[in-house]
Amino acid sequence: xxxxxxxxxxxxxxxxxxxxxxxxxxxxxxxxxxxxxxxxxxxxxxxxxxxxxxxxxxxxxxxxxxxxxxxxxxxxxxxxxxxxxxxxxxxxxxxxxxxxxxxxxxxxxxxxxxxxxxxxxxxxxxxxxxxxxxxxxxxxxxxxxxxxxxxxxxxxxxxxxxxxxxxxxxxxxxxxxxxxxxxxxxxxxxxxxxxxxxxxxxxxxxxxxxxxxxxxxxxxxxxxxxxxxxxxxxxxxxxxxxxxxxxxxxxxxxxx
Amino acid sequence: xxxxxxxxxxxxxxxxxxxxxxxxxxxxxxxxxxxxxxxxxxxxxxxxxxxxxxxxxxxxxxxxxxxxxxxxxxxxxxxxxxxxxxxxxxxxxxxxxxxxxxxxxxxxxxxxxxxxxxxxxxxxxxxxxxxxxxxxxxxxxxxxxxxxxxxxxxxxxxxxxxxxxxxxxxxxxxxxxxxxxxxxxxxxxxxxxxxxxxxxxxxxxxxxxxxxxxxxxxxxxxxxxxxxxxxxxxxxxxxxxxxxxxxxxxxxxxxxxxxxxxxxxxxxxxxxxxxxxxxxxxxxxxxxxxxxxxxxxxxxxxxxxxxxxxxxxxxxxxxxxxxxxxxxxxxxxxxxxxxxxxxxxxxxxxxxxxxxxxxxxxxxxxxxxxxxxxx
Amino acid sequence: xxxxxxxxxxxxxxxxxxxxxxxxxxxxxxxxxxxxxxxxxxxxxxxxxxxxxxxxxxxxxxxxxxxxxxxxxxxxxxxxxxxxxxxxxxxxxxxxxxxxxxxxxxxxxxxxxxxxxxxxxxxxxxxxxxxxxxxxxxxxxxxxxxxxxxxxxxxxxxxxxxxxxxxxxxxxxxxxxxxxxxxxxxxxxxxxxxxxxxxxxxxxxxxxxxxxxxxxxxxxxxxxxxxxxx
Numbered sequence: 001x002x003x004x005x006x007x008x009x010x011x012x013x014x015x016x017x018x019x020x021x022x023x024x025x026x027x028x029x030x031x032x033x034x035x036x037x038x039x040x041x042x043x044x045x046x047x048x049x050x051x052x053x054x055x056x057x058x059x060x061x062x063x064x065x066x067x068x069x070x071x072x073x074x075x076x077x078x079x080x081x082x083x084x085x086x087x088x089x090x091x092x093x094x095x096x097x098x099x100x101x102x103x104x105x106x107x108x109x110x111x112x113x114x115x116x117x118x119x120x121x122x123x124x125x126x127x128x129x130x131x132x133x134x135x136x137x138x139x140x141x142x143x144x145x146x147x148x149x150x151x152x153x154x155x156x157x158x159x160x161x162x163x164x165x166x167x168x169x170x171x172x173x174x175x176x177x178x179x180x181x182x183x184x185x186x187x188x189x190x191x192x193x194x195x196x197x198x199x200x201x202x203x204x205x206x207x208x209x210x211x212x213x214x215x216x217x218x219x220x221x222x223x224x225x226x227x228x229x230x231x232x233x234x235x236x237x238x239x240x241x242x243x244x245x246x247x248x249x250x251x252x253x254x255x256x
Numbered sequence: 257x258x259x260x261x262x263x264x265x266x267x268x269x270x271x272x273x274x275x276x277x278x279x280x281x282x283x284x285x286x287x288x289x290x291x292x293x294x295x296x297x298x299x300x301x302x303x304x305x306x307x308x309x310x311x312x313x314x315x316x317x318x319x320x321x322x323x324x325x326x327x328x329x330x331x332x333x334x335x336x337x338x339x340x341x342x343x344x345x346x347x348x349x350x351x352x353x354x355x356x357x358x359x360x361x362x363x364x365x366x367x368x369x370x371x372x373x374x375x376x377x378x379x380x381x382x383x384x385x386x387x388x389x390x391x392x393x394x395x396x397x398x399x400x401x402x403x404x405x406x407x408x409x410x411x412x413x414x415x416x417x418x419x420x421x422x423x424x425x426x427x428x429x430x431x432x433x434x435x436x437x438x439x440x441x442x443x444x445x446x447x448x449x450x451x452x453x454x455x456x457x458x459x460x461x462x463x464x465x466x467x468x469x470x471x472x473x474x475x476x477x478x479x480x481x482x483x484x485x486x487x488x489x490x491x492x493x494x495x496x497x498x499x500x501x502x503x504x505x506x507x508x509x510x511x512x513x514x515x516x517x518x519x520x521x522x523x524x525x526x527x528x529x530x531x532x533x534x535x536x537x538x539x540x541x542x543x544x545x546x547x548x549x550x551x552x553x554x555x556x557x558x559x560x561x562x563x564x565x566x567x568x569x570x571x572x573x574x575x576x577x578x579x580x581x582x583x584x585x586x587x588x589x590x591x592x593x594x595x596x597x598x599x600x601x602x603x604x605x606x607x608x609x610x611x612x613x614x615x616x617x618x619x620x621x622x623x624x625x626x627x628x629x630x631x
Numbered sequence: 632x633x634x635x636x637x638x639x640x641x642x643x644x645x646x647x648x649x650x651x652x653x654x655x656x657x658x659x660x661x662x663x664x665x666x667x668x669x670x671x672x673x674x675x676x677x678x679x680x681x682x683x684x685x686x687x688x689x690x691x692x693x694x695x696x697x698x699x700x701x702x703x704x705x706x707x708x709x710x711x712x713x714x715x716x717x718x719x720x721x722x723x724x725x726x727x728x729x730x731x732x733x734x735x736x737x738x739x740x741x742x743x744x745x746x747x748x749x750x751x752x753x754x755x756x757x758x759x760x761x762x763x764x765x766x767x768x769x770x771x772x773x774x775x776x777x778x779x780x781x782x783x784x785x786x787x788x789x790x791x792x793x794x795x796x797x798x799x800x801x802x803x804x805x806x807x808x809x810x811x812x813x814x815x816x817x818x819x820x821x822x823x824x825x826x827x828x829x830x831x832x833x834x835x836x837x838x839x840x841x842x843x844x845x846x847x848x849x850x851x852x853x854x855x856x857x858x859x860x861x
Contacts, residue, residue, distance in 0.1 A: 300760055301759075301760075302756050302759070302760070327759070327764070328756075328759040328760050329759050329760075329761075329762050329763055329764045330762075331760075332762075333760060334760070334761075335757070335760040337753065337756075337757060339753070341751075341753050341754055341756075341757040343754060343757075343758075343772060344776070344859055345775040345776060345778075345858065345859050354758070354761050354763075354771075355760075355761030355762050355763075358761070358762040358763065359762070400761070401760075401761075404760075404761050404762055
């Protein structure tokens with residue numbers, strides 16, 4: 001190594017790697033459902049402005065995140081889009097049961113590309129969703145695991161439409177991926193959360209699913225076992241404060 | 257048959273040839289790089305002259321002025337390549353019928369069975385080229401070109417990769433082809449033995465130009481070209497006819513314009529023609545008819561000219577009843593003999609080589625083929 | 632132990648279908664491109680060469696995204712397909728075949744081109760003198776001589792297609808029965824807690840298929856070689 005400049009650069013790099021991750025003190029790692037992306041990012045900014053603690057987030061389908069936590073991923077807070085995956089981790093004692101809060105709610109909506117010819121309608125159990133899609137497919141999360149897909153499946157099963165709907169589905173990895181497909185016009189219809197439809201200009205809401213058709217959409221938040229640092233606890237607590245609530249509401253979430 | 261006049265420049269090499277070739281075998285002879293292969297590639301259509309005209313059987317194949325350039329597949333020629341170029345993925349039969357199939361039956365001038373017979377390749381039909389010997393490959397290559405019913409057969413040193421034994425085996429086949437299938441052959445070679453063994457007409461090429469063109473015996477006899485085939489091989493080439501056989505002594509008498517020559521018993525009928533080669537180093541001279549000598553062939557000659565050659569040797573040109581013979585003697589011998597042009601002398605022929613064997617029932621217009629007796 | 636579940640059968644069937652169609656469909660174009668690159672010189676040849684090899688060096692997801700942009704319903708080509716022929720490629724096995732074909736194409740072209748470049752042009756000349764026009768020469772002489780390269784290219788292409796994931800999932804996503812090939816089915820299972828056992832089974836199936844494909848290729852290749860050598 002010739003130049004001393006190069007040497008110190010190398011040393012700095014090594015230190016960074018040794019420290020593990022970005023060279024910030026006190027990061028809180030959050031694994032959160034994809035639908036929380038925009039809102040949670042805003043709240044995290046607020047939090048870091050106030051306390052200097054930054055948030056690192058991984059947004060994906062709750063099922064995928066649960067799997068990763070199960071395999072030892074370094075999450076400190078887990079926010080799921082349904083009860084199922086939180087219960088799953090509670091049962092495995094991978095989250096701190098006492099820290100759990102059922103913080104948010106949401107609505108399930110039917111969306112179409114912004115230039116679609118479909119008009120807004122009232123959705124009832126009798127609404128023939130399959131017919132609405134025509135020859136195209138209905139984009140939503142994988143109904144075997146992704147929460148939004150699971151809710152939709154419930155709605156269809158309860159209204160006896162599941163057999164007709166299932167072959168017409170385009171299964172996405174997460175609700176945001178499903179949203180993207182509708183935005184691109186690849187799918188004439190999609191089933192996402194109301195909050196997702198709200199942030200996208202390229203889709204419009206064609207109808208809202210009555211809450212009787214599916215289980216209430218609940219977002220439980222909890223600390224991951226063994227990773228519940230003071231900073232993590234602090235962030236979790238902050239999510240229920242009035243400042244945070246304002247953000248949740250602004251994005252269209254129901255706050256419990 | 258073939259009438260061409262072409263020019264082509266490639267880098268520093270300039271090819272400029274005007275040529276007419278008639279029936280029979282026309283040999284293109286010259287050192288490597290003289291342009292022989294380039295020339296037949298142009299005839300075949302595989303390369304393009306810059307200027308000129310190529311006509312085969314009154315059909316214009318190429319004419320730079322009018323822009324005619326018939327592609328190779330429409331020229332109806334046969335080409336036997338130096339390396340054979342047999343298709344490895346086809347059997348021998350597949351190779352042979354490759355061009356033959358493309359001809360509608362009524363247009364074929366050659367029959368499959370005949371060619372297979374003449375070339376003796378019937379037992380090879382099922383094999384693949386990889387399993388053939390060098391001689392067998394050459395024969396199949398010849399057969400393949402023949403079976404395309406060509407108007408002219410082009411051969412580019414097809415025997416170059418064979419040993420002397422194989423060559424000797426195949427030469428008669430090729431001679432036979434021209435007569436049996438009545439196809440003129442343009443044969444490229446840089447080996448004088450092949451040329452003398454095959455050709456009716458000889459075209460000498462050097463540096464992209466034709467320096468001589470005519471019947472073999474004439475061209476070879478030309479004084480300005482005697483060095484062409486290499487000094488060791490210099491000599492005379494002449495025609496002789498079988499007069500009679502002496503079975504008691506295993507000898508055949510050949511007659512030519514200068515007298516009679518005795519050679520080992522030839523298996524030819526009386527009246528058959530042979531082409532003989534008499535090397536100048538095999539001819540000794542005497543001023544008086546020698547007596548009690550083992551050499552049987554002694555001919556009276558007249559000295560035509562003397563010219564010094566390399567290494568204290570002298571080339572003596574002799575006239576033997578109208579036929580040219582050459583003798584090479586040392587300058588020491590000359591100082592003893594004191595030969596002068598016009599002098600009578602006797603030529604002692606130590607060896608007479610048969611260059612080309614006859615095929616008994618072949619008759620070419622006006623010229624009987626030559627047979628060469630083994631020494 | 633080994634009877635396959637419907638999900639596995641479907642994934643296997645789709646993988647074979649998509650890869651088979653991808654390779655068979657792109658073979659003629661592959662031969663053409665290989666021939667042009669091997670035998671012709673023209674201005675911009677380097678660019679064409681680069682373009683053909685692009686999918687080899689780009690991340691497959693990028694290729695898939697590009698296909699989505701161009702061939703999606705609203706893309707320049709996709710919208711034409713939709714308006715004129717009523718064809719959509721998204722969410723269909725045909726789209727998956729296209730994604731695989733694009734990814735595998737450079738591998739095929741490379742193998743065929745290499746083989747073409749080693750063909751003895753003298754043999755083609757010989758065919759010409761025997762009355763074969765250039766097109767006929769290509770089919771009766773060149774192509775048979777190139778067959779080892781063709782075989783290699785096809786096998787490579789097929790193998791690459793079987794393992795294609797990034798471009799496929801980006802372009803046509805995950806549709807059971809349409810685009811859920813073995814790799815995609817496996818991926819979906821790894822995203823779900825409790826899917827590991829099923830994922831492992833798919834793993835074993837994938838390895839088995841790859842092995843059989845390679846074995847078949849080896850046997851075929853040997854046969855072709857012996858035939859060419861006589």
